[in-house]
Amino acid sequence: MKIIDGKLLANSLNQELRKKILFFKDKYGKTPYLVVILVGNNQASEVYVNNKKKKAIEIGIKSKVIRLSDKITEDNLLKTIDSCNSDNSIDSILVQLPLPNHINSNKVIDRISIEKDVDGFNSKNIGLLAMGRPKVVPCTPLGCYKMLESILNLESKNVLILGRSNIVGKPLSYLLTNKNATVTLAHSKTNNLKSLSLRSDIIIAAIGKANFLKKDWVKKNAVIIDVGINVVVNEKGLRKIVGDVDYKDVYKKVSFISPVPGGVGPMTIHCLLSNTLSLAQKRKTS
Numbered sequence: 001m002k003i004i005d006g007k008l009l010a011n012s013l014n015q016e017l018r019k020k021i022l023f024f025k026d027k028y029g030k031t032p033y034l035v036v037i038l039v040g041n042n043q044a045s046e047v048y049v050n051n052k053k054k055k056a057i058e059i060g061i062k063s064k065v066i067r068l069s070d071k072i073t074e075d076n077l078l079k080t081i082d083s084c085n086s087d088n089s090i091d092s093i094l095v096q097l098p099l100p101n102h103i104n105s106n107k108v109i110d111r112i113s114i115e116k117d118v119d120g121f122n123s124k125n126i127g128l129l130a131m132g133r134p135k136v137v138p139c140t141p142l143g144c145y146k147m148l149e150s151i152l153n154l155e156s157k158n159v160l161i162l163g164r165s166n167i168v169g170k171p172l173s174y175l176l177t178n179k180n181a182t183v184t185l186a187h188s189k190t191n192n193l194k195s196l197s198l199r200s201d202i203i204i205a206a207i208g209k210a211n212f213l214k215k216d217w218v219k220k221n222a223v224i225i226d227v228g229i230n231v232v233v234n235e236k237g238l239r240k241i242v243g244d245v246d247y248k249d250v251y252k253k254v255s256f257i258s259p260v261p262g263g264v265g266p267m268t269i270h271c272l273l274s275n276t277l278s279l280a281q282k283r284k285t286s
């Protein structure tokens with residue numbers, strides 16, 4: 001068994017990215033600029049946003065977090081997005097999800113200009129990805145793809161994706177299909193999940209259920225990517241982050257596995273930053 005070390009891979013890709021950013025700055029006299037909009041005080045979102053900002057600055061990307069009250073009206077949030085869309089210095093905009101219940105997330109995401117939609121969640125960007133003509137690929141799916149690409153050729157592999165969310169499972173299924181994998185997209189209503197799982201060369205778990213995937217669901221030498229982030233309390237009463245895969249149970253049976261933490265998480269941030277540079281480049285050349 002080998003570990004797909006997302007942290008190591010992200011570090012090495014970030015070094016290359018740093019050079020590309022320097023080159024961009026030299027060529028255009030401009031620093032790529034990422035704006036993150038955070039609504040409310042969700043603790044997990046706060047951690048994710050701070051990590052993104054810290055990494056952006058480390059790598060040479062300018063970054064600002066716009067913090068808004070959870071009482072903000074949908075209309076005022078849309079106005080904030082409009083002003084970021086029309087601010088020529090801003091290259092990429094991310095609205096941290098989830099949003100408070102009184103706000104329609106789809107409307108908000110669709111308001112981000114597709115030229116600045118760094119998460120690629122805008123319905124036009126998702127549509128283009130589904131059609132095999134991507135402009136921006138969502139960061140977590142792109143991170144999973146880059147991890148797989150670093151160890152194997154996806155062509156004609158049977159891939160099972162557990163979870164069909166709009167932010168992970170569905171865009172990942174389009175991306176891997178575009179790369180000639182044969183993809184099964186499973187969800188909570190899927191029948192015979194275990195038999196689907198047992199015939200898969202690659203399993204990507206993104207369901208948000210701690211330690212869900214066990215070794216008797218996995219064929220020998222399969223490749224496993226674990227997207228899940230779940231907080232559990234261990235035997236000592238301490239909070240701990242685990243994935244959707246029961247790592248200890250599964251790891252001896254598989255050929256490659258990504259850990260949690262230190263797997264998909266750092267790759268997601270890397271892709272956010274590389275998408276920011278791509279958007280900045282496209283805005284300069286279009």
Ligand code: NDP
Pocket residue numbers: 140162163164165166167168169186187188189190193206207208209227228229230264265268
């Ligand atoms: P969602 O809750 O939006 O979607 C979960 C999906 O899993 C749904 O499609 C659901 O099916 C499916 N599902 C739930 N239970 C089962 C089951 N028993 N069998 C099969 N399918 C099931 O989750 P997200 O996609 O937002 O996130 C998934 C996980 O990934 C979470 O742990 C999240 O924290 C993590 N995550 C990690 C990121 C990273 O950077 N590492 C980034 C984004 C997410 P149905 O549609 O039928 O309800």
